[in-house]
Amino acid sequence: MLIYYASLTGNVQRFVEKLNIETKCIREENASEPYVLITYTFGFGEVPIEVKKWLKNNGHLMRAVAVSGNRNWGDNYGKAGDLIAQEYGVPLLQKFELAGTDEDVRIFNERMLRFCDITN
Template structure:
């Protein structure tokens, strides 16, 4: 059973996570400042401003990054090269594999691709380098 930690501001990531949990039964927890992280999982976040990582996600990463097996991010393709850039920035700064970048709340194809990527990885060896890098 996979665990997903997510950050959502406008509801797009939350809707994406609802689709994922409806299909898989995985556990999804929205991050908040006083949450305690005790289990490994995957992070899904959004991109804010001009390709930036949200402050709430940055704060979460300060105490939970060692528990994260992958990161995925939402964005808007209208931002060009800054599309879903938060995931790339987190991957680079924390060495967490980038799993998927998707637009807004994701299409059904995005949801199925995310599920397939997460299911296909062997997480017995924590932080297995960049081999999870399937991001588009």
């Protein structure tokens, strides 16, 4: 399954570069097949405006979401993922801090394998 991502500071981009899965930035094109979205949380737990706009045209193909955040924000840590999952009725696969650790990448890859197996 393809992964689309949004990255403001480069943290999400660094995370997806560690994955062994095809990824595309949401700025590149619209989705043409089911995908998993990886995004960041903006401000005080908000969904980034660029992601909201992109999801208006592409949200119907999203199958799951993962999100980067910063634990310093307490309850707002990775909250964009919670909001997107709730609004679009998709599972939240993972929250990871900043660019994620090697363990976060391992967990994400494992969850993607399980998720893709379940959805096929």
